[in-house]
Amino acid sequence: MKPALRTLALAAAIAMLAGCASQRPSNHLVDINLVALNDLHGHLEAGKFTYNGGLFGRQTTVKAGGIDTIAAALREWRKEDRELLLVGAGDMIGASPAISSMWADEPTIGALNMLGLKATSVGNHEFDAGRIELLRQQKGGCNSPRPDKACKFSATYEGAKFNYLAANVIDVVTKKPLLPAYEIVEAHGVKVALIGAVLKDTPSVVLASGIAGLSFEDEAQSINRVLPELRAQGVGVFVVLVHQGGRTESAFDKQDCSDLQGEIVDVVKRLDPAIRLVVSGHSHKGYLCRVDGKLVTQAEMGGHMLSRIKLTVDKAANTVRSVSARNVVMQPNWYRSVPEVDAYLKKVKQRSEQELARPVARLGAAIISRERHDGDESALGNLVADATLLSGRPFGAQIAFMNVGGVRANLESNAAGFATVGHAQAVQPFGNTLTVMNMTGAQIKTLLEQQWVGDKAQSRGLLQLSEGFTYQWDPKQPEGSRVVAGSVMLHGVPLEDGASYRVAANAFIAAGGDAFPEFAKGTNRANTAVRDIDSLTAYLIKCEQDRKPAGSATAQEPRIQRLK
Numbered sequence: 001m002k003p004a005l006r007t008l009a010l011a012a013a014i015a016m017l018a019g020c021a022s023q024r025p026s027n028h029l030v031d032i033n034l035v036a037l038n039d040l041h042g043h044l045e046a047g048k049f050t051y052n053g054g055l056f057g058r059q060t061t062v063k064a065g066g067i068d069t070i071a072a073a074l075r076e077w078r079k080e081d082r083e084l085l086l087v088g089a090g091d092m093i094g095a096s097p098a099i100s101s102m103w104a105d106e107p108t109i110g111a112l113n114m115l116g117l118k119a120t121s122v123g124n125h126e127f128d129a130g131r132i133e134l135l136r137q138q139k140g141g142c143n144s145p146r147p148d149k150a151c152k153f154s155a156t157y158e159g160a161k162f163n164y165l166a167a168n169v170i171d172v173v174t175k176k177p178l179l180p181a182y183e184i185v186e187a188h189g190v191k192v193a194l195i196g197a198v199l200k201d202t203p204s205v206v207l208a209s210g211i212a213g214l215s216f217e218d219e220a221q222s223i224n225r226v227l228p229e230l231r232a233q234g235v236g237v238f239v240v241l242v243h244q245g246g247r248t249e250s251a252f253d254k255q256d257c258s259d260l261q262g263e264i265v266d267v268v269k270r271l272d273p274a275i276r277l278v279v280s281g282h283s284h285k286g287y288l289c290r291v292d293g294k295l296v297t298q299a300e301m302g303g304h305m306l307s308r309i310k311l312t313v314d315k316a317a318n319t320v321r322s323v324s325a326r327n328v329v330m331q332p333n334w335y336r337s338v339p340e341v342d343a344y345l346k347k348v349k350q351r352s353e354q355e356l357a358r359p360v361a362r363l364g365a366a367i368i369s370r371e372r373h374d375g376d377e378s379a380l381g382n383l384v385a386d387a388t389l390l391s392g393r394p395f396g397a398q399i400a401f402m403n404v405g406g407v408r409a410n411l412e413s414n415a416a417g418f419a420t421v422g423h424a425q426a427v428q429p430f431g432n433t434l435t436v437m438n439m440t441g442a443q444i445k446t447l448l449e450q451q452w453v454g455d456k457a458q459s460r461g462l463l464q465l466s467e468g469f470t471y472q473w474d475p476k477q478p479e480g481s482r483v484v485a486g487s488v489m490l491h492g493v494p495l496e497d498g499a500s501y502r503v504a505a506n507a508f509i510a511a512g513g514d515a516f517p518e519f520a521k522g523t524n525r526a527n528t529a530v531r532d533i534d535s536l537t538a539y540l541i542k543c544e545q546d547r548k549p550a551g552s553a554t555a556q557e558p559r560i561q562r563l564k
Helices: 003-028 069-081 106-115 131-139 218-227 227-232 263-271 339-356 377-395 421-426 441-452 457-461 517-521 532-545
Strands: 029-037 048-053 059-065 085-088 117-121 163-165 170-172 182-187 191-199 213-214 237-243 277-280 288-293 296-299 305-314 320-327 359-362 399-402 418-420 434-442 469-472 499-505 523-531 561-564
Touching: 003 029, 029 069, 029 191, 059 069, 059 182, 069 106, 069 339, 069 359, 085 237, 106 117, 106 182, 106 339, 117 182, 117 191, 117 237, 131 163, 131 532, 163 182, 191 218, 218 227, 218 237, 218 263, 237 305, 263 277, 263 288, 263 296, 277 305, 288 320, 296 305, 296 320, 339 421, 359 421, 359 532, 377 399, 377 434, 377 499, 377 523, 377 532, 418 421, 421 532, 434 441, 434 517, 434 532, 441 499, 441 517, 523 532
Parallel strands: 029 085, 085 117, 117 163, 191 237, 237 277, 277 296, 399 499, 469 561
Antiparallel strands: 029 305, 048 059, 170 213, 182 191, 288 296, 305 320, 359 418, 434 499, 434 523
């Protein structure tokens, strides 16, 4: 062989050996594929999804979601990886459309079983009907605190085939977690720990009686606490599923955004460095952000999108090498349908349609909006507060309050101009009963000031007010002094600090929920046993009977006046 050829051959051999050496570690690398879903809220059908960044960067509205669309996408993705893991970050149920809520959300649990959900963190809305109902929904059976809804979709209910996880929800009597803190799954020969947690402030956003005896502990501390136990079982790959969220100005599909803000950021920063992926929820925002080297994802809400996540794992070292993700909008007809899921959705709709289509009362407008004027009050918020006052009057109610978060959708009418049972239940899906209590004028003023503690007014909105109750507020004043002195009035008469007034509200905020602790100080409390949905429908019927259909009134003076 000529010297030149020998040199080339030697160089090629060295290059081949070097190539083998560089490839050898890759033999230990494996991709673990996950799909994440959060805040489904029982949205079994597709709905509208509006986002920025469409054609030419414009705001775009598309039809997205639905369990049929999600099932079709998952089937295709599982063809790429049969060991794909479907996981969730809470609020799969609760605050649901009537098609799910009228059946105690059992159709949604059934749909998630069909989709192959592996595990999900519990969310605050899973506690809407209390711990007993949550455990029933997990384990199955018909012994429910909601006998009018449970086991009415089917004669039996088998429960969830997936696990709800919550490392930070502790039974104060047993000192043990109410639900499993984690679940260990295996994919491509790698043990993966799915660790669940829910926001520690859950007691401020759910009915107090439903979570009596439970302690909601710090999210990061609770998650970190289980890592030694997991490592002892040979786990080195950790995926956090946490129902806590943040906000960002970045687009939902922007890779590695760096401007994430909110409660989730502090939680992530305090997590063990070995945790590289955090699947979040609660804030209904789509994002793919990096915080201290960790990827933090969220997939909006209602099944409008799914997060496709890839963990590259070094099997030899039992560690995560890299994490990447993208958010995919679930637009119908992108994938071939799954007949059994289509048939299931059709069955749910048929079982629901007759009851949901029953007319309640004629409206004076096609839509009564929950959109708040200047961010303060809405036509629908006022209407619900008026309905609460009407139902509370037999118990002496003079003033009624409604929290913005309890008004879940616009009130719409059908083609004939009637609001139906389905329309009403979409507005008020919780089934809260109404409470009437005594509060002094001074307590009511304190209550109003609690609207601006921290960023609560921005994140949760101002309380909606019943007819005849008005006040002014000044955004230029410091927290605690924003209600204008002398402006709080009932039918034009200033409230007296020492006088007592009868106040009506749903049981959730009446117990101090939504961070309004002043409500909990009310005395001489009466549980009316009237459900919020029944209150709303009774009010709509009365308006029609009085020949003043809801929504037909001309513009009225605002009940909340913001000084400029």
